[in-house]
Amino acid sequence: MTELEKMGARAKDAAGILRIVSSEDKELALKEVAGALIRRQSEILEANRQDLAAAEAGGMPRSMLDRLALSEERIRGMADGVTAVSEWPDPVGRVLEEYDLPNGLHVRRVSVPLGVIGIIFEARPNVTSDCAALCIRAGSACILRGGKEAFRTNLAVTRIMREALSDSPLPADCVQLVTDTDRRSATEMMNLTEYLDVLIPRGGAGLIRSVVDNARVPVIETGAGNCHIYVDKAASVEMAAAIAVNAKTSRPSVCNAAEKLLVHREIADMALPVIGKRLREKAVELRGDDASREIFRDIRPATDDDWGKEYVDLIMGVRIVDSIEEAIRHIERWSTHHSDCIVTEDPAAAAKFQTEVDSAVVYHNASTRFTDGGELGLGAEIGISTQKLHARGPMGVNQLVTYKYIIDGNGQIR
Amino acid sequence: MTELEKMGARAKDAAGILRIVSSEDKELALKEVAGALIRRQSEILEANRQDLAAAEAGGMPRSMLDRLALSEERIRGMADGVTAVSEWPDPVGRVLEEYDLPNGLHVRRVSVPLGVIGIIFEARPNVTSDCAALCIRAGSACILRGGKEAFRTNLAVTRIMREALSDSPLPADCVQLVTDTDRRSATEMMNLTEYLDVLIPRGGAGLIRSVVDNARVPVIETGAGNCHIYVDKAASVEMAAAIAVNAKTSRPSVCNAAEKLLVHREIADMALPVIGKRLREKAVELRGDDASREIFRDIRPATDDDWGKEYVDLIMGVRIVDSIEEAIRHIERWSTHHSDCIVTEDPAAAAKFQTEVDSAVVYHNASTRFTDGGELGLGAEIGISTQKLHARGPMGVNQLVTYKYIIDGNGQIR
DSSP states (O other), X not given: OOHHHHHXXXXXXXXXXXXXXXXXXXXXXXXXXHHHHHHTHHHHHHHHHHHHHHHHHTTOOHHHHHXXXXXXXXXXXXXXXXXHHHTSOOOTTOEEEEEEOTTSOEEEEEEEEOOEEEEEEOSOTHHHHHHHHXXXXXXXXXXXXXXXXXXXXXXXXXXXXXXXXXXXXXXXXXXXXXXXXXXXXHHHHHTOTTTOSEEEEESOHHHXXXXXXXXXXXXXXXXXXXXXXXEOTTOOHHHHHHHHHHHHXXXXXXXTSEEEEEEEHHHHHHHHHHHHHHHHHTTOEEEEOHHHHHHSTTSEEOOHHHHTOOOOSSEEEEEEESSHHHHXXXXXXXXXXXXXXXXXXXXXXXXXXXXXXXXXXXXXXXXXXXXXXXXXXXXXXXXXXXXXXXXXXXXXXXXXXXXXXXXXXXEEOO | OOHHHHHHHHHHHHHHHHTTSOHHHHHHHHXXXXXXXXXXHHHHHHHHHHHHHHHHHTTOXXXXXXXXXXXXXXXXXXXXXXXXXXXXXXXXXXXXEXXXXXXXXXXXXXXXXXXEEEEEEOSOTHHHHHHHHHHHHTTOEEXXXXXXXXXXXXXXXXXXXXXXXXXXXXXXXXXXXXXXXXXXXXXXXXXXXTTOSEEEEXXXXXXXXXXXXXXXXXXXXXXXXXXXXXXXXXXXXXXXXXXXXXXXXXXXXXXXXXXEEEEEHHHHHHHHHHHHHHHHHTTOEEEEOHHHHHHSTTSEEOOHHHHTOOOOSSEEEEEEESSHHHHHHHHHHHOOXXXXXXXXXXXXXXXXXXXXXXXXXXXXXXXGGGOSTTTTTSOSOSEEEOSSSSOOEXXXXXXXXXXXXXXXXXXXXX
């Protein structure tokens, strides 16, 4: 057995215990974890200082160093996150359906834990405690593989979590960290079908693509957001500008940020100068099709490469469309089907758009930035699914479970 | 663009229409299809005769020829299946959740079609019409790739279905058959991520393994059933014998047939001679552990290879266990987590078994043969999922959909 297989076997044993412990025990254990993160924060901060020093010496850019850095306040945030998840209603053990068959069989469909969840993530060390807490609340053990840059920090966080779990009714092996951070361990993890029930990649497009391409374990694809704001001919220009600016600029590095602006031709002459000006005041670089470049003559032309791209930056592609149908076709062709929005005062146009655009979340008159577990009332999220199987959109604890049929008879045969 | 990519693009267009047609139109279209299958059955029978002649000349074994062969009666069955699916309540457009957020956003989570479903299957030509009907009822277009042996039959069936669809409000491209039946087309299909939302393999263990290993498109793993009957110390021996015989012998070639018999040591001396005799009277070959071979001295020893195997034949592995815990551990180690059963008069033992055995369907005092969409009241099924993502156990039309969030605001920004 390889190290990872041994880890898988231990996780499976832990999952067997998690499957039968009470909701209260899971809550208690997570409270222990939250307390320990605060109590032992100096260990985490020391490990994080070492990671930061190594990363800085290695030439890591400022923005990434900032993601990697922890502080007392950030650790408080991690602990608060664990506490909030601990108090979320238990998603396990719910009777989703219950009925009797004519032959007397009594059928119950009941929510149960997934089992063992693998998570491959990149630099941010708070992901470690967030994901582990979500998995435990949902009754699953997890195997975490974080980025090399945050390794010492992740190790400190998981050590503290494991020791806190040891003082609780749950086994320490509910949370394990892969200590081998070279590429081989990721590949092995993607093929650990005997032990992993699901694999969730959290990170940039490259990581997600690599997992989708190589995994034999079932994957939940998360993240990429090429989100659109379509300004219909019946839009309020003021509302469209406010939504576009918010969706583009309030946090350009996240997946629910808008990347493209489509404007109906009938309103473009009036609306686009206003919206474009407001965006440019916020330092957004516009790139446009020919028609929009007649309004903004100084902007770069947008190519197919632009239409397909998630900039994750203060850049926005702009296109003028002849009709709502053309807007929908553009979105169907280029969207990553994460979140798309129509701004209009016409309810029929809104209904058409929301029916025909095949994305996880389709907005009418609201910023795409609301696609977030916390914002939508689902609690903390483990990621935003952009595939259609299992869960779509933000995945909270309620989406981290499966179900089974429990059938009672008195000797029925077929 | 390759042929398959063109097919994918056409399927995506058809899916766009299917997404917005009414429930009545889908029902009407499927009724057209059912009628056409009956009306034009001579074309199907003629194509099937050619397939059979070629298969026989190629030396196909009798049992497989039987699966391949159609008759007027079997075509009637196919048409009746399509009609039954057409009348199933529409799984699309259901509001699964609806709530208002404090900021005034109105959130609806609504069931929507998956989009384009790929199905790779083996010899049985009735799968063609079954799967196509289920996909259409669930609002998805499908791309079917059947076995080489049934190619002419599948072509006739899909041609008739497509022509019937052309006379309906739905486009013919709701159903397409891959006409290139060499291995390359299967591999290409497994990687058609741009067009396929999900891929479902239907067939033997080899096909399923190959799809799981090679697909980048999300897969729903179906089928393999190494199902267990555990006879608890508090079992009714008569009931245990009836269930074991039914689960093993009523149709040994299917995935919900039982493959293993576990008997509690305290009841074994009394129960195993009775159950074993009844099985052997039905021509079942027993293979046993050391303890059960003291009761049946003439049977072959069972090896680890036996414990892990789905025989799909009149063979059954037998093991005597010291406790319910040992039975559960055995099942956790060897089951494919399809369907497992406890026979007992002790409700506490049943509850323990049903909680701790992590399989799609866990029975108490009933045959594993009930794991079937029709039997469980889910309607026709596209397969039985043995993975935990998306759907578990029998998948009917209700499991062939996904959901999206439709959110209405009046200018909310974050």
